[in-house]
Amino acid sequence: MxxxxxxAYDLFVAVCNPLFYTIxxxxxxxxxxxxxxxxxxxMCSLTITCSLLELSFCGSNVIHxxxxxxxxxxxxxxxxxxxxxxMCFIISTLNEVCSLLxxxxxxxxxxxxxxxxxxxxxxxxxxxxxxxxxxxxxxxHGTVLFLYCVPHSKSSWLLVKVVTVFFTVMIPMLNxxxxxxxxxxxxxxxxxxxxxxxxxxxV
Numbered sequence: 001m002x003x004x005x006x007x008a009y010d011l012f013v014a015v016c017n018p019l020f021y022t023i024x025x026x027x028x029x030x031x032x033x034x035x036x037x038x039x040x041x042x043m044c045s046l047t048i049t050c051s052l053l054e055l056s057f058c059g060s061n062v063i064h065x066x067x068x069x070x071x072x073x074x075x076x077x078x079x080x081x082x083x084x085x086x087m088c089f090i091i092s093t094l095n096e097v098c099s100l101l102x103x104x105x106x107x108x109x110x111x112x113x114x115x116x117x118x119x120x121x122x123x124x125x126x127x128x129x130x131x132x133x134x135x136x137x138x139x140x141h142g143t144v145l146f147l148y149c150v151p152h153s154k155s156s157w158l159l160v161k162v163v164t165v166f167f168t169v170m171i172p173m174l175n176x177x178x179x180x181x182x183x184x185x186x187x188x189x190x191x192x193x194x195x196x197x198x199x200x201x202x203v
Contacts, residue, residue: 002037002095004140005102007133009033012106015130016113044091051084066161103137143167 013024048070055077065072070088074081110130143166 002040002099004133004137005099006033006037007136008103008106011130011133012109015110044095048084048088048091051087055079055081055084066165069164 010025014021017024052070052073055073056079057076058078061076063069063072063076074084107130114127143163
């Protein structure tokens with residue numbers, strides 16, 4: 001989430017202040033953004049993991065998941081999970097609110113800048129710049145909302161498992177592809193491969 005917020009700020013500078021981009025997004029600032037994002041993510045994960053260590057488990061310890069996902073571990077515990085759930089709620093809410101605030105504010109300025117652009121070429125370039133990031137945001141937040149909003153009943157276990165695999169495996173695999181679609185050479189290669197695939201049966 002923090003990385004998506006940092007990317008939104010990068011797009012805001014690229015679209016709204018393109019002439020000052022190299023000054024505003026200096027290598028030092030980029031390093032600080034990446035370091036801060038990974039440090040904050042590590043601290044949040046460590047805090048939630050430490051809160052789970054306080055739980056006790058008894059009876060059947062079968063977890064209906066492919067991995068040790070947070071909600072699955074909580075459901076398998078036979079002790080009071082109030083503190084652990086409270087910590088997760090605070091951290092998740094803080095992360096979601098802060099990242100969405102940065103993303104929405106950045107895109108509000110980007111939309112205003114795009115509306116003021118007189119040329120169609122500038123509009124097309126701005127939308128092309130933001131398309132990959134918007135796709136990543138939609139896939140990531142949509143999957144997270146689906147994963148944590150679906151009630152964990154027996155009838156939904158299989159669906160939750162599938163979505164969990166998509167969230168943990170497919171999204172990290174898709175992100176480099178989504179972001180690289182901004183590159184003209186990659187776009188050209190994808191188009192040529194698609195054309196070859198469509199024409200191959202008729203050859």
